[in-house]
Amino acid sequence: MSEFPTSAKVVVIGAGIVGNCLVGHLSDLGWTDMVLLDKGPLPNPGGSTGHASNFIFPVDHNKEMALLGVQSANQYRDMDRSVDSGGIEVARSEERMQELTRRMTSAKAWGVEAHLLTPAEVKELVPFINDDVILGGFYCPTVSVVDSLDTGTIMRTKATDAGNLQVFANTEVLDVLTEDINVPGKTKVTGVVTDKGTIECDYVVVACGVWSNRIANMADAYIPLVPAVHQMADVGPMDILAETNNEIGYPIVRDMDTFCYERQSSGSMEVGSYGHRAILHHPDEIPSNDEAALSPTEMPFTQDDFDPQMETAIELMDFLGDAEIKYAINGLLSLTPDAMPCLGEVPEVENLWSAAAVWVKEGPGMAQVVAEWMTYGYPRVIDPHASDVSRFYQDEKSDEHIWARADEHFIKTYGIVHPSEQWNSRRDLKTSSLKAQTDALGAYYYTARVWERPHWYETNADLVEKYGLSERATEWDNRWWSPIIDAEHLNLRENAGMIDLTAFQIMDLTGPGAVAFAEYLSVNKVDKPVGTSTYTPWLNADGGFHSDLTMLRLGDEHIRVVTGAFDGGRDEHWIKKYMPQDGSVTFENRTEDFVTIGLWGPNAPAILGQLTDADLSQEGSPYGSVRSIQVAGTDVDIFRISYVGDTGWEIYIPWADAPGVWDAIAEAGKDHGLRPTGAGVYAVGGRLEKGYRLMGAELESEYNPVEAGLARPKVKAADFIGKEAYLAAREAGPAALVCTLAIDDMNDSKGQQRYIQAGNAPILTTDGERITDSHGRVSVVTTAGMGPSYGKYLCMGYLPVEMAEIGTKVQVMYMNELFPATVVATTGSAFDPDDTRLKA
Amino acid sequence: MRVLVCVKRVPAPGARINITDDGQAVDAAHLGFTVSPHEECGVEECVQLVERHGGEATVLTLGPVEAEEQLRYAASLGVQHAVLLSADTTQWDPQRTASAIADAIETLEAEDGAFDLILFGNESADTGGFQVGIRVAHKLERPIVNAIKGIDLDLDNSKVTARREIDGGREIYELPTPAILGVKEGLNLPRYPTMKGRLASKKVEIKVLEAEGDEGQQSRVTLLQPPEQVSNTVKIGEGVEAAPAIVDLLDELGVLS
């Protein structure tokens, strides 16, 4: 064994599937001088990898999970550590049958072969299933079973053989060392202390699975996840399985409605469950390798929790009842507050990276994401924004929050989750000072991470009748939706709406270096006169989108960054990652100093005009300008901008003064048809009619500003992140363009009107073929919703440049049905394409 | 035929057993619970005896209410009746334990008839007192042999033949029934419960008796970790190249015949 090192470039903690694949990928990308540590023995150090059921269903509604699942499955295949067993999700309920049509749609989107089967067809593939209890199945032939331990060894050995890695098992990390840097709330990693010695290093990667948060906490950082039990029992032997002479000879069956799976393992069947109560543990409750009867993450089986699962499993496969339970565990895996992984650099500590809350099914792919992220500054394989560990706000990092949310979503592992589904637990973490007013107006709140946002107001129900609107035909399309949203929309276009936008994340950059630094982050020119603003992308080094936001020039040395609630954490991390540490720039998060009220609609100038002496004309308050004025006797900043397509302002009001201003505007708007208006209009209908793009939907790192239609005629002289790639993208021209489609006929084959919910519905040719551009990027719906003023149901999405023409006919798949659609805008607006309403 | 097996709920530890701060017990915070391998074989033997001879098997434990888990496990393997001799967590030394179990057996037998055969594990996995079965046998005035790895019950002739492994062979004992045996792992290969067995076990009624008995003369002062064996392992080589060094060692230790 080699001497224990005192220094290294990178220390990776955790030799499970993720840590092993990470060092393999990093080695391939040219990293040297790496050390991999694990407190357990090799090849199975006792983490979750060691007891994983090791199968991959490549279909997921979520793009990151689906594509990284496929990516991972392919990596296992390339290493010859994978068998395509096939897999079937069976339905016992009509609701599940509908969900399976949704699965078909997602399979189409990601290009995964899939078939809907009748019960008899399921039985042909799985002769021991009781086809009386099922209504059908969703069959995916490329479901695979992998050897995650062996794969880990191959990846790890690749790095050691290349001379880039030293591995130390049975080595426990006792502390993660940091030093102060001149960035508020942030330190920098300098090393790790282990029971075998201290290693000074530049980078530390936490790939410790269920232990990750404990390790991160050593550096006062957070990887918000909680160890949770997934029960599994191995029952057998069964002759019919043994006769296959194979680790797996029959397709895996997921009994979705009972939250169970049955997966052959040689002569036995592994019955796994996500149907029991959420059983969560603190990392300190996990025994050491020495103390554990099996492995640390194979905790004692709590039989009572599993009993109901056994009953339903026997219903599905009678022979399970007489087979012996040879091995049963409460296997631990990682759950996060939002059910997505924790990848990337942690925001609290420079060069401390997280590769955690990753399951075997996506391990190699997610490891590649982190390796590329460390190498190129942002991953190339996919945009992982939904997995970015910096997405969490502080309120989301507490054990209370992690446990409550994990408790709530564990049962959804096999559940039917609506794309707009809201959380029940841990609500009201962040609310506007307008809450009393919005409550009184019957606001129905959705969350934007921790922030509560009124999505519509029940007190506007009268408008539904006025505009002749109604509920949607199917429960699914109607779920998490109200016709009031469309009514508020139409009223805004006719009169005016006031929108509580307090969830906006507001960050100030001040100091002599503030403007130059802001310039460095932004594609568009920020160094403009005080009182102006810049809407701009922030790109990564490869020229893909990291953010899109507005930057207000409030002073010679003062830039205010305003971004959406979903991206506040990521954007703050990005700023702190790049901000100069010489003291020339000061960062301050001002989010909770201001309430933002949006006031838009043809009557907006008249309403606001009653409350101020300021010049609100297009000359006095031109589009994009920021003015400090008095409204109803309160000092506010008004910012003339619109995300809904009608003229008006975002009004920034000191927190405590906001209720008074809200009331004054409401009073002034009484005779102008002003209504409180929810985010349903702001975030979907309004912007969709205008073709305005949203970070995380239309804007992802895989696309560039040219393709998103956000390239300006000229490129500024100043340097900025991603400039070189951006220039190249301009040179090359777009391979795809963001388009707006109108659905021509919303009736499905049963004659029901259907309303496509976003969630990556595939856009197909009129022949029903998937559409991919010259880079292989698939066309899917990025946003969908009613265009009440346009009069049609609208979808946004990218189309290859040759199809991106107004009038192109395509189809959109939804619930496994095809709906004809026509391109109505390419990078522009379907509604009011000339922006005359904005100029009013 | 009626057979009884007595089991004891014990933690299922890993390679290191931790002790609670008060030194009175094994820290079982993250441990599951089980019975000793000897007792598992005892349960299996009872199930097999019933399969072979008909009749009914009963499992009995003295312990906390949580020991219901071990009773249900036995029931899931086919034991028909379960008795919890409910005992608080204060000290139950071998004399007191045996006295309470003997009383309970007398109660059970008064209600439903004598047990032809009663099985104990040779010794418990945790305290290893090597005596409760023998004390019970004495109180019930029944014969007992320990360390049994083979049982043939001859109901017609009211006798049981029991095999015990010794160095170099086996001793064959014969005892008149009703009898008691202390059994060891290796007696049989215990089965695992089936799912249906488990579900059925939940319907087995557990008879609860209060454990009584005078305090014995042995008490626990404290549990201790054994002194750490400091072994400075001498690495004498790696891979096949180490073969000559290994044989040198054999020679040095005088085991190379």
Next chain:
Amino acid sequence: MSDILILCEHDRGSIEPSTLEALTFARGAFEGDDLHVLVCGEVDDLAPLGEYGATAVIVAEHDMLRDFSPETWGQVLAQQIDDMSPEVVLACGTSRGNEVLAQAAARLDMPFVANVNEVADDFADDDETEVTRVQWGGSLLERAGLEADTKIISVTHHAVEPVSAEGEEAPSSTFEPEIDELYARSIVIDREIAEAGVTLSTAPVVVGGGRAVGSADAFAPLEELAELLGGRVGCSRAVTNNGWRPHSDQVGQTGTRIAPELYIANGISGAIQHWVGAMASKKILAINTDPDANMVTKADYCVIGDLHDIIPAVIEEVKKRS
């Protein structure tokens, strides 16, 4: 001066080494006291008892003592305890030793403490005293309190090495115990003799194999090596659970406890169950691919590597030298 009564364990006349362990322990713990040895039935040669420190030998002679019977021996011992009222009754904590002590204690309704490693000072004379004994097969120790005039204890097997006191032959007396046949119902009616040769518990070398051996067939080289060295093959619980070896080969808490000159542990991780059965070995050589395996870190010697390569090479080397 106290009376210490020690049970002689013998198998149809030949004294077991465990008896000498008990005597050696008693000499240390009860220095200066009278060490009476009780022999149930006839023994070929009483000389070792004196040699190892017995001050007196009492031989119980009875027709029913021609072979071992736990109940009969227990009766005889109980009777002797009753007659003598010794301060301490002692045997080695073997299968028979513990059984006979428990039988006697049950008859007298006296406490019995099994598997003691250490007794308190003035143990013999105090009627409230303490012992240190093993629990969990040796993974834990217990300090136990004991309230008794006569303290019946067994000393943990292999806890002491028998050491000769080079004593004279002890004076012996005989007596005929009263044996109630009613309570002597557990009798040996037959014996099956295993194939001749050393047994697992007496073998000078044990070649052990764990899960890493991989299959029943893969034990063949281990068999060959054991045979070459005049030893026996042992195995871990994982191996018996897999059905690769009979349970009689299992070394461990619930299997056989071994004490060879050398234990060669091949591919054995060293779970506690196994370790407590092997820890009395004089020397342990661990062969394992994992340098951090429990067995490796606890062994006296280790070789890092694959047993499937190393054992055949060792066999070759042994053959070459003989």
